[in-house]
Amino acid sequence: QQQVKQSPQSLIVQKGGISIINCAYENTAFDYFPWYQQFPGKGPALLIAIRPDVSEKKEGRFTISFNKSAKQFSLHIMDSQPGDSATYFCAAIKSNFGNEKLTFGTGTRLTIIP
Amino acid sequence: DTEVTQTPKHLVMGMTNKKSLKCEQHMGHRAMYWYKQKAKKPPELMFVYSYEKLSINESVPSRFSPECPNSSLLNLHLHALQPEDSALYLCASSYQGSATEAFFGQGTRLTVV
Numbered sequence: 001q002q003q004v005k006q007s008p009q010s011l012i013v014q015k016g017g018i019s020i021i022n023c024a025y026e027n028t029a030f031d032y033f034p035w036y037q038q039f040p041g042k043g044p045a046l047l048i049a050i051r052p053d054v055s056e057k058k059e060g061r062f063t064i065s066f067n068k069s070a071k072q073f074s075l076h077i078m079d080s081q082p083g084d085s086a087t088y089f090c091a092a093i094k095s096n097f098g099n100e101k102l103t104f105g106t107g108t109r110l111t112i113i114p
Numbered sequence: 115d116t117e118v119t120q121t122p123k124h125l126v127m128g129m130t131n132k133k134s135l136k137c138e139q140h141m142g143h144r145a146m147y148w149y150k151q152k153a154k155k156p157p158e159l160m161f162v163y164s165y166e167k168l169s170i171n172e173s174v175p176s177r178f179s180p181e182c183p184n185s186s187l188l189n190l191h192l193h194a195l196q197p198e199d200s201a202l203y204l205c206a207s208s209y210q211g212s213a214t215e216a217f218f219g220q221g222t223r224l225t226v227v
Contacts, residue, residue, distance in 0.1 A: 034215040043118075043204050043218035044157065089156055093214070100145065100208070101170060102216055104156035 003027055004092050006105030013112055019077040021108045023090035026071065030092040030103070035064065035075050038087045038107075047088075048075070080112045117141075120205050120219035128227055129195060135222045137188040137205030143217075144210035146188040148180060151202045151221070163188060164210060195226045 005024045013019045023033075032051055036044035050057045050064045050073065057064045063076040077084055090105040118139045127133050137146065144165050149157035162170035163182040177199075179191040188205055202223055208216040 032214060036218075041202075041221075041223065043120075043202075043206075043221045046215045046217065049215050087154075097164075097210070101147070101159050101162060102157075107154070107156050109154075 003103045004090060004105040006090050006108060008108060009106070010109045011111070013080045013110065015080060015082060015112055015114050017080050017112075019075075019080045019084065019110055019112070021075045021088055021090070021110070022072065023074065023105050024070075024072045025092050025103075027092070027094065027103075028071065029094045031095050032093040033064070033066065033073050034091050034093070034102075035062075036089045036091060036104075038089065044089060077110075080110075082112045082114065085110055085112050118205055118207055118217050118219035120203075120222050122222060123220065124223045124225075126225045126227060127192065127195065129197070131195075132191070132193045134192065135190040135203055135205075135224075137190075137219055138186055139207040139217070140186055141207060141217070142185075142209075143207035144185060145208045145216075146182060147206040147208075147216060148178075148188070148190050149204040149206060149218075151204055157204055157218075161190075192224075195224075197226050200225045 034049035035047045037047045038044040048059050048062045061078045066073045088108045091102045121136045146163045148160040151157040160174045161180045166182045181189040202221040204221045205219040206216040
C-alpha cells in the first residue's frame with residue numbers, strides 16, 4: 001500500500017531552470033513532511049521539511065509548497081544546478097511516541113543538464 | 115554535531131559468515147532506526163529502537179538481529195544471509211516524542227556472496 005505517491009519518476013531540467021517534484025499522501029494523521037536528497041552510494045540527507053500548518057517554506061533555492069486540503073506537497077528547486085543532480089525522496093511522519101517511522105515516496109531521479 | 119556514523123562503509127560476506135554493522139550518534143537522539151535500501155528504491159524500515167528498547171520490527175527475518183547497547187550505539191548482527199540481502203543498510207536517528215526529521219548515516223554497502 002503506497003501511502004505517499006511521488007512523481008515524476010525521473011526529471012531532466014536545464015541548468016538555471018526550475019525543478020518541480022510532487023507528492024500526494026492519503027493518511028491525514030501525517031504531521032511532518034521532510035524531503036531527502038540522496039547521491040549514489042550515500043545515505044539520504046535531509047533537505048527541507050514542513051509541518052501541515054504552514055503552506056510554504058523556503059530555504060535558499062529550495063521551497064516546499066503544501067496544500068493540506070488536497071493532501072499534496074511539492075518541492076521546487078530554483079536556478080537548478082548540475083550539483084543538484086540526485087535522487088529526491090519525499091516522506092511523511094505521524095507522531096506516535098516510540099513508534100514513529102518515515103513513509104517514503106518512491107523517489108525522483110533528477111538530472112540537471114548544462 | 116548532526117552526524118550519524120556507520121561502519122564499515124563496505125562489507126563482503128559469505129552466506130555462512132557472521133558479521134556486524136555498527137552505528138553511532140552523539141546528538142542525544144533517543145530513537146534509532148535500521149533501513150535497507152535496494153538500488154533505485156526508497157529505504158525500507160527494518161527496526162526502530164526507542165529509548166534503547168525495540169519498538170518496531172517490520173517482520174524482518176531472524177538472520178538480522180538488532181542490538182542497542184546504549185543510547186548512542188546501534189548494531190545490526192548478520193548471520194546466514196542470502197545473496198538477495200545485498201543492499202545498502204542505513205542507520206538513522208531522530209528526537210523522540212514528536213514527529214521530526216531523521217538524520218541518516220552514509221550507509222554500509224553489503225554484498226553477500
